[in-house]
């Protein structure tokens with residue numbers, strides 16, 4: 001079912017994403033169907049690491065201001081732009097789904113220091129035979145009237161246009177590529193050669209959850225993720241503080257240059273980077289901004305924070321269901337952290353309090369994850 005929605009979504013060219021906000025795609029695909037059905041196709045067994053906290057750090061828990069990002073950080077980015085340069089409208093209008101900032105407490109937990117890598121995920125697949133959503137065959141019965149030749153498994157890949165384009169149509173840089181999946185991140189001609197230390201991508205939510213279960217872990221709640229990303233700092237714009245580029249140096253793998261056609265790689269990386277290429281935050285966590293978006297376990301709603309308990313919300317795990325007015329009927333979970341495609345021109349959601357969202361049956365080239373474990 002999930003595969004069908006992937007196909008029909010792109011075939012219908014009905015991508016909505018976050019065009020209205022001017023902020024970039026946490027690629028969502030699927031017009032109408034739940035993908036709670038996208039549970040693992042293969043048995044998930046032989047967990048080798050139950051109780052293991054290797055490559056994890058203990059996050060102490062505590063209270064923090066959740067949401068944002070702070071206006072000072074957004075203003076600072078605006079002032080750094082060249083006159084006439086496009087700007088993510090979120091920087092001008094704010095991020096309504098990340099408001100209001102509210103007080104939250106989370107209990108201690110353990111978190112992966114790095115995003116789950118291709119090497120990690122390959123180990124899981126080798127042990128279990130798991131087949132990801134993007135690799136599963138499409139059932140013609142789910143597509144009455146569709147050309148069977150077009151019902152080919154695949155996923156969503158960023159393909160940079162050859163020239164400048166208007167930023168109002170993400171189909172100019174996102175394509176559904178048959179054969180794209182975690183083993184072939186940029187399409188069937190690509191492979192994992194020299195990419196085993198890169199974050200695994202093209203995973204639907206169920207694919208990430210299956211790995212987490214197998215490893216004796218779980219996906220983080222959005223509150224846990226944000227608390228951890230802040231690294232002990234309070235109400236800052238980034239995991240490392242308030243300055244986007246301390247001493248002129250990039251602290252995360254995002255997108256510089258003219259989006260989407262000209263990535264100057266001023267941060268050292270054009271496209272995705274191996275995990276852990278930048279300094280960790282105060283909790284020794286790497287890549288809590290940029291590189292790839294990370295799945296969280298909360299359902300996405302834009303009004304979640306308006307429902308927060310006052311004066312303090314304890315261990316929030318999100319709303320009971322999903323609703324995105326941009327794409328009603330498509331169940332979505334939260335994405336956090338932004339990606340290598342986040343740009344101040346189009347998507348500035350590497351800012352720490354901002355939020356992303358993704359249809360649960362859909363991965364893409366810039367969505368990955370990491371896991372947590374309760375004590």
Ligand SMILES: [Ca+2]
Pocket residue numbers: 253254255256265266267268269270271340
């Ligand atoms: Ca980059």
